Amino acid sequence: MKIFLALWYAMKALARLAMIGMAMAVLGSGPAHAAAATGTGKVQVEVVGKGRPLLMIPGLNSSAAVWRETCVALKDVQCHLVQLPGFAGAAPADPRPADFLSAMRDQLLAYVHDQRLEHPAVIGHSLGGVLALQMAVKDPQALGPLVIVDALPFYAGLQNPQATAQSVRPMAEQMRAAMLAADPASYQAQAEAALAPLTNSTARLPELKRWGRDSDRATTADAMYSLLVTDLRGEVAAIRAPTLVLGAWASYQALGATEASARSIFQAQYAALPGVRLELSASGHHFLMWDDPQWLRGQVQAFLDSHR
Numbered sequence: 001m002k003i004f005l006a007l008w009y010a011m012k013a014l015a016r017l018a019m020i021g022m023a024m025a026v027l028g029s030g031p032a033h034a035a036a037a038t039g040t041g042k043v044q045v046e047v048v049g050k051g052r053p054l055l056m057i058p059g060l061n062s063s064a065a066v067w068r069e070t071c072v073a074l075k076d077v078q079c080h081l082v083q084l085p086g087f088a089g090a091a092p093a094d095p096r097p098a099d100f101l102s103a104m105r106d107q108l109l110a111y112v113h114d115q116r117l118e119h120p121a122v123i124g125h126s127l128g129g130v131l132a133l134q135m136a137v138k139d140p141q142a143l144g145p146l147v148i149v150d151a152l153p154f155y156a157g158l159q160n161p162q163a164t165a166q167s168v169r170p171m172a173e174q175m176r177a178a179m180l181a182a183d184p185a186s187y188q189a190q191a192e193a194a195l196a197p198l199t200n201s202t203a204r205l206p207e208l209k210r211w212g213r214d215s216d217r218a219t220t221a222d223a224m225y226s227l228l229v230t231d232l233r234g235e236v237a238a239i240r241a242p243t244l245v246l247g248a249w250a251s252y253q254a255l256g257a258t259e260a261s262a263r264s265i266f267q268a269q270y271a272a273l274p275g276v277r278l279e280l281s282a283s284g285h286h287f288l289m290w291d292d293p294q295w296l297r298g299q300v301q302a303f304l305d306s307h308r
Contacts, residue, residue, distance in 0.1 A: 041091045043107040044083040051076040052304070053117045055108070059126030059151075060223055061215040063088035066125065070289045073297045077304070080120070082108065082128070086219025088211040096218060101127075101226040105134040112142055119144035121304055126151050126286065127223060133232050136239040145307040146243040147300055150286050152269045153232035161268065165231040172228040179221040197251040199287040208287075236273040244303045245270060245278045246296060251285040277303075 071079035086092035097103035124132035129151025249262030284292030
């Protein structure tokens with residue numbers, strides 16, 4: 001996948017992140033503050049249904065709506081659909097937080113406590129999965145079961161497991177600067193190629209494009225930077241909640257991936273997490289809630305039912 005030159009060199013060693021996270025970032029070609037932004041610049045939550053509380057966190061540049069169909073399909077849950085600021089038309093945080101992920105983590109934990117949610121289950125996709133891990137690391141007693149959907153504790157460690165947050169910081173800073181400097185045409189020229197690997201459903205592509213165009217570019221760049229310099233591989237040892245990791249690998253065959261190689265990557269990254277359970281979809285791409293919905297819903301429902 002080719003992105004504008006400066007970013008391509010910065011991301012060269014991070015092929016998988018380029019396909020799952022960077023593809024959305026390429027589409028984030030809006031101005032510094034999205035023109036039609038709505039909301040308060042903070043985490044927004046829509047509550048749907050009655051039952052056990054389930055916090056549902058979307059990924060980079062995604063709308064809370066990405067989880068709506070899953071929410072409706074699950075039984076005996078009260079969905080708390082999270083919209084992160086700056087993504088998919090939501091107003092960006094102002095001022096920009098020093099670190100996007102930690103700021104969102106703290107807002108989400110504050111929501112859990114303010115709403116008096118008792119050990120809510122949490123499901124997070126991609127960047128949202130990293131947030132779920134961060135929440136459980138910081139406040140292990142606050143949360144119930146975790147479901148992490150196609151997310152890793154340290155994306156920058158994919159090609160080089162010896163990498164550290166400090167060693168990748170210069171590259172991450174170059175990437176953020178390149179993203180902020182690029183003209184919209186440079187982004188849009190690569191949008192189709194960048195987006196296609198994220199889902200096997202062509203009907204969903206227009207929705208993903210719209211979310212990307214409506215996302216605030218500065219927020220996207222800050223979020224990507226934060227993802228690259230966040231290494232939770234050791235920190236996940238502090239998590240006490242039962243954790244299910246659902247992974248995708250089919251779209252990465254073009255990069256030489258096999259189910260076995262993908263499984264080994266997940267296992268290595270989550271090695272320190274006590275009792276983690278890993279399941280891989282046979283056919284779904286990154287947006288597993290759309291690409292393999294029955295499998296994902298079945299996995300989530302059974303996991304929640306077994307951890308009450």
